[in-house]
Amino acid sequence: xTATVTTPAARRVxxxxxxxxxxxxxxxxPGLLLALVFKFWPMxxxxxxxxxxxxxxxxxxxxxxxxxxxxxxxxxxxxxxGHTLVLGIGQSVGAILLGFVLALLLEGQARSLKIIRTxxxxxxxxxxxxxxxxxRLMYYPTSDGLLNSGLHLLGLxxxxxxxxxxxxxxxxxAMGIWIWAPYNMVILLAGLAGVDRSLYEAxxxxxxxxxxxxxxxxxxxxxxxxxxxxxxxxIRGLRVFTEVYVLTGGGPAGSTDVWMTRxxxxxxxxxxxxxxxxxxxVLLCVTLLLTVTVNYLRKRGDAR
Amino acid sequence: xxxxxxxPVRTPVPDAKSLAAEARRTTPARFDTALGWSDRPGLxxxxxxxxxxxxxxxxxxxxxxxxxxxxxxxPSGSSLSFLPxxxxxxxxxxxxxxxxxxxxxxxxxxAGGGLLLQLVVCTLAAxxxxxxxxxxxxxxxxLFMMTLMLPEEVIAIPLSLVLGDVPVVHLxxxxxxxxxxxxxxxxxxxxxxxxEFMRDIPAEIEEAARLDGVGELRMLWQVxxxxxxxxxxxxxxxxxxxxxxxxxxxxxxxxxxxxxxVTVALSILRTDPEVGSGVVLAGAVIALIPSLIVYLLxxxxxxxxxxxxxxxx
Numbered sequence: 001x002t003a004t005v006t007t008p009a010a011r012r013v014x015x016x017x018x019x020x021x022x023x024x025x026x027x028x029x030p031g032l033l034l035a036l037v038f039k040f041w042p043m044x045x046x047x048x049x050x051x052x053x054x055x056x057x058x059x060x061x062x063x064x065x066x067x068x069x070x071x072x073x074x075x076x077x078x079x080x081x082g083h084t085l086v087l088g089i090g091q092s093v094g095a096i097l098l099g100f101v102l103a104l105l106l107e108g109q110a111r112s113l114k115i116i117r118t119x120x121x122x123x124x125x126x127x128x129x130x131x132x133x134x135x136r137l138m139y140y141p142t143s144d145g146l147l148n149s150g151l152h153l154l155g156l157x158x159x160x161x162x163x164x165x166x167x168x169x170x171x172x173x174a175m176g177i178w179i180w181a182p183y184n185m186v187i188l189l190a191g192l193a194g195v196d197r198s199l200y201e202a203x204x205x206x207x208x209x210x211x212x213x214x215x216x217x218x219x220x221x222x223x224x225x226x227x228x229x230x231x232x233x234x235i236r237g238l239r240v241f242t243e244v245y246v247l248t249g250g251g252p253a254g255s256t257d258v259w260m261t262r263x264x265x266x267x268x269x270x271x272x273x274x275x276x277x278x279x280x281x282v283l284l285c286v287t288l289l290l291t292v293t294v295n296y297l298r299k300r301g302d303a304r
Numbered sequence: 305x306x307x308x309x310x311x312p313v314r315t316p317v318p319d320a321k322s323l324a325a326e327a328r329r330t331t332p333a334r335f336d337t338a339l340g341w342s343d344r345p346g347l348x349x350x351x352x353x354x355x356x357x358x359x360x361x362x363x364x365x366x367x368x369x370x371x372x373x374x375x376x377x378x379p380s381g382s383s384l385s386f387l388p389x390x391x392x393x394x395x396x397x398x399x400x401x402x403x404x405x406x407x408x409x410x411x412x413x414x415a416g417g418g419l420l421l422q423l424v425v426c427t428l429a430a431x432x433x434x435x436x437x438x439x440x441x442x443x444x445x446x447l448f449m450m451t452l453m454l455p456e457e458v459i460a461i462p463l464s465l466v467l468g469d470v471p472v473v474h475l476x477x478x479x480x481x482x483x484x485x486x487x488x489x490x491x492x493x494x495x496x497x498x499x500e501f502m503r504d505i506p507a508e509i510e511e512a513a514r515l516d517g518v519g520e521l522r523m524l525w526q527v528x529x530x531x532x533x534x535x536x537x538x539x540x541x542x543x544x545x546x547x548x549x550x551x552x553x554x555x556x557x558x559x560x561x562x563x564x565x566v567t568v569a570l571s572i573l574r575t576d577p578e579v580g581s582g583v584v585l586a587g588a589v590i591a592l593i594p595s596l597i598v599y600l601l602x603x604x605x606x607x608x609x610x611x612x613x614x615x616x617x
Binding site: 021023024025027028030032035037038039041042043045046049102104105106107109110117118119120121122123125127128129130132133134136137138146178181182186187192195201204210213214217218235239241242246260263264267268273276277280283284287288291 | 360429438439457466486548549551556587592606
């Protein structure tokens with residue numbers, strides 16, 4: 001490869017090599033260009049703006065970390081951190097548990113099971129905005145709303161699912177679980193399909209209980225799938241936006257405001273571009289940190 | 305659609321796998337599933353049917369209320385049910401008067417154009433990453449992976465500024481479909497998955513074609529792509545679902561509400577005091593049907609895609 005560039009033959013080789021070296025970049029160019037303009041440039045711009053007091057006609061003023069201290073000391077943002085955690089952890093844990101139960105229930109080769117799996121997966125392929133409208137109607141606050149009429153049969157009064165500040169956040173968690181449990185089910189089913197069947201047989205010969213079989217055979221075998229589901233859920237939970245925005249819009253009284261809906265309001269409704277950028281950068285840093293940590297733990301876990 | 309390269313889980317030793325398959329054929333069904341479900345009528349069998357019915361009731365039945373509500377004359381929360389009482393298309397007519405078909409048109413143009421661009425861009429990038437060796441390959445791979453960590457939510461505010469004034473060329477993409485289509489072009493997931501798939505194509509096939517004097521573009525178009533059909537199917541379905549689910553991007557790329565996609569436009573219908581929830585549900589049906597069709601037609605590639613994408617990380 002590293003021929004001296006004196007002979008004509010060698011020069012021809014290096015000419016071919018350089019042409020060959022250009023080709024992959026031609027293929028990569030459209031993707032890199034789009035990623036640069038619509039992902040990395042906005043990211044850089046966001047970081048840059050987060051240090052400024054952005055004023056449309058007066059010019060931007062460098063204010064250092066003021067935006068960050070302002071955002072982090074704002075009590076509505078502090079509340080939003082709590083809501084994001086409740087929502088993220090609640091819907092992640094709920095969707096993983098329910099997804100696991102669904103996967104155990106719907107595991108198998110029968111045709112009827114495949115049809116049921118197709119139907120159960122519907123929430124995951126439906127646009128979030130449509131899901132939001134659906135749940136708004138299910139949560140209809142009068143006693144003849146869909147869920148409330150069910151509660152009425154049980155003799156329970158109508159619940160103000162989305163209008164009561166104490167309940168709205170948990171209503172949003174329930175919708176999140178509903179959306180993501182089927183998605184987790186598919187990944188966990190793929191994990192279950194890879195479990196060595198002879199282990200089940202061996203376990204049966206050793207006369208272990210069903211619980212022990214799940215605990216010592218199934219769970220260790222699907223650990224990688226569980227870790228992936230957990231990673232995806234964590235990152236999704238942090239940047240949750242659309243679910244909350246379409247279901248409650250952050251209300252009532254900010255009781256469902258999460259980090260991103262708060263940043264959105266700050267940036268687009270209140271025109272505080274600098275503050276909203278700072279909030280986004282904080283979220284970006286936390287996401288990066290979390291992804292790296294989880295990946296590190298995952299690799300260490302795999303090595304063990 | 306036989307796609308040996310996108311198996312959900314890879315077994316390292318092929319012998320063990322065929323042995324396990326052999327064992328599955330000969331052993332009773334109770335070793336096939338983690339819970340050892342029986343497929344013969346009995347207590348466990350009945351229990352399973354009951355649980356399946358509950359699962360269907362929770363996850364699938366609510367969709368029936370969307371359809372029945374859309375077909376019921378002027379329903380509210382009170383008259384929602386799983387089956388329409390006396391059906392009418394009035395709600396769709398009112399939704400049409402509120403411009404729902406224009407919004408659907410926006411959605412279809414964006415989904416079609418966005419998906420086409422996404423597939424072309426990601427295929428080109430994947431071809432270079434999978435079939436060429438060049439300096440900086442790992443770095444480029446990392447860059448595409450990072451695009452997945454920069455979703456619209458996190459970069460919404462600066463992206464909105466960029467869409468209004470694209471750097472260097474100073475174009476205003478706001479209010480055009482390009483404002484939504486172009487940011488969807490480079491999707492890290494498709495690049496990863498297609499790269500992974502193309503890498504498994506044997507080098508001999510490529511070498512034979514090279515001896516025949518096949519150039520790069522023909523190599524991709526006539527040799528590699530026909531072998532990638534299953535992976536392209538997966539990228540297509542997942543890409544469509546992802547684009548159809550976009551909410552924030554069409555919202556910030558719009559100049560005024562007439563630029564909205566049908567999913568975003570649902571909020572306009574909802575806040576319109578003159579229409580009832582039946583009209584909102586008619587809009588929801590219209591927003592739901594395209595993704596439903598794609599899912600039901602191609603659900604196998606979608607499910608294998610999610611599983612493959614997940615297990616390959």
